[in-house]
Amino acid sequence: MSVFPSSFDQFYGNRHAVESLRSSIAAGRLPHSLIVAGPRGAGKFTLALLLTMALECERQPREIAVDARSLASFCGTCRNCTRIAESAALDERVEEAVAAREEMRDADKKDTRVLVQTHPDVLILPPDPPQLLIKLGQVRTLIDRAHYVPTEAPAKVFIITSSSFMKEAANSLLKTLEEPPASAHIILLTENVSELLPTIRSRCAISRLGALPMKDMEALLAERRPEISPKERTLLARLSEGAAGRALQFDLAAYVTARTDALIFVRNAMQAGDHSPLFRMTETYRAGAEGQTKTTHLLRALASILEDILLLHSGAENIRNIDIAAELRQFAESFSFEWIEAAVHGLDGVQSGMRRNLLRNVSLDAYAAAMEGAGR
Ligand SMILES: [Zn+2]
Numbered sequence: 001m002s003v004f005p006s007s008f009d010q011f012y013g014n015r016h017a018v019e020s021l022r023s024s025i026a027a028g029r030l031p032h033s034l035i036v037a038g039p040r041g042a043g044k045f046t047l048a049l050l051l052t053m054a055l056e057c058e059r060q061p062r063e064i065a066v067d068a069r070s071l072a073s074f075c076g077t078c079r080n081c082t083r084i085a086e087s088a089a090l091d092e093r094v095e096e097a098v099a100a101r102e103e104m105r106d107a108d109k110k111d112t113r114v115l116v117q118t119h120p121d122v123l124i125l126p127p128d129p130p131q132l133l134i135k136l137g138q139v140r141t142l143i144d145r146a147h148y149v150p151t152e153a154p155a156k157v158f159i160i161t162s163s164s165f166m167k168e169a170a171n172s173l174l175k176t177l178e179e180p181p182a183s184a185h186i187i188l189l190t191e192n193v194s195e196l197l198p199t200i201r202s203r204c205a206i207s208r209l210g211a212l213p214m215k216d217m218e219a220l221l222a223e224r225r226p227e228i229s230p231k232e233r234t235l236l237a238r239l240s241e242g243a244a245g246r247a248l249q250f251d252l253a254a255y256v257t258a259r260t261d262a263l264i265f266v267r268n269a270m271q272a273g274d275h276s277p278l279f280r281m282t283e284t285y286r287a288g289a290e291g292q293t294k295t296t297h298l299l300r301a302l303a304s305i306l307e308d309i310l311l312l313h314s315g316a317e318n319i320r321n322i323d324i325a326a327e328l329r330q331f332a333e334s335f336s337f338e339w340i341e342a343a344v345h346g347l348d349g350v351q352s353g354m355r356r357n358l359l360r361n362v363s364l365d366a367y368a369a370a371m372e373g374a375g376r
Pocket of ligand 1: 056057058077
C-alpha cells in the first residue's frame with residue numbers, strides 16, 4: 001500500500017457498505033464487534049484504518065450523504081489521524097516488530113507476540129510468524145488493554161488482520177466479543193466469513209466488501225489512469241482482481257517485465273536441452289535490496305501464471321493474464337496437473353528460502369531444475 005487515501009472519497013468501490021459504517025460512527029452506533037469481510041485487495045485493512053481515524057479524529061468532521069445522513073469523516077492531519085496512518089504500511093511495521101523480537105533473549109522471545117501500535121489507543125494484531133496465526137498471547141493483550149479507558153482518543157480500537165486463529169486464541173476472544181467494554185471497538189478482517197468459528201460470527205456485525213465488477217473497474221481506470229491503453233486496461237482490471245486501490249497503483253510495466261522472465265522459467269521447464277536463456281536471466285537476479293524486490297516481482301508473476309495455467313487446465317477461462325492466453329493454453333495442454341501442483345509448491349519453497357536469505361539466483365536455479373524434473 002504505497003498511497004494511503006486522504007479521504008473516504010479516495011476509497012473506491014463498496015460505497016454503500018462504507019457509507020453505512022460511516023453513518024453508524026456519526027450516530028455513535030458503530031458495532032463494537034465488527035467483521036469486515038471481502039476478497040484480497042478489496043481494501044479491508046485500509047477501510048479499517050479509515051474507520052479508526054473517523055472514530056479517533058480530534059476534529060470529528062462530518063459530511064452529508066445524498067440521502068441526508070450524517071457521515072463520519074477524519075481530518076488526516078491531527079495527532080490522532082497522523083499516528084494511526086503510520087500503520088498503513090503494515091508490512092513494514094510487522095517486519096520491524098519481528099526484527100525487534102529477533103533481537104531479544106531467547107527466554108523473552110518466546111513470550112513476545114507481534115503487535116503493531118503507532119497510536120496508544122489503537123492496536124493491530126497481524127498473524128504472528130512463522131505460523132502466521134493469531135495467537136493466544138496476542139488476544140490476551142487485546143483483552144487486557146480493552147479494559148483500560150482510552151488515554152488520547154475517544155475509543156480503544158483493535159484491528160485483527162486475519163481470521164486464521166489458533167484455537168485457544170479464538171475461544172479466549174469470545175467473551176470480549178460478546179460484551180466488549182463500552183470504549184472498545186474490535187474490527188476483525190477476513191477473506192472468508194465461513195473460516196471463522198460460528199461462535200465468533202454470531203457475536204459480530206458483518207460488513208461485506210465486494211470486488212468491483214470488471215466493467216466498473218475498466219471505467220475507473222479509463223478515468224483515473226487515462227495514459228493506459230484500452231487493451232492494457234482490460235489486463236490491469238483482471239490482474240487487480242476487482243481491487244480498485246490495487247489497480248490504481250499497479251505498476252503494469254514492472255509486472256510485464258517480471259512476467260517476461262517468469263515465462264522463461266516455464267518455457268525452460270517445457271523444453272529439455274538448451275538452458276542458456278534461463279541462466280542468462282537468473283544471472284541478473286542478485287543479492288541485496290534491489291535484487292530482493294526484483295525476485296519478489298518475479299515470483300509473484302510466476303504465481304499468477306501458474307494459477308492461470310491451473311485454471312485453463314481445469315477448463316476454466318477466467319484467467320488474469322489474458323494478453324498471453326494463447327501461450328498459457330499451450331502450457332496447460334502440455335503440463336500434467338501434478339506438474340503444476342509441484343511447481344506451485346516449489347514456489348513456496350523458493351519464497352521461504354528467500355526469507356532465510358539463501359543466495360537468490362542459486363535458489364532460483366534450483367527451483368528451475370526442480371520444475372524441469374517435475375515435468376517428466
Ligand atoms: Zn484528525
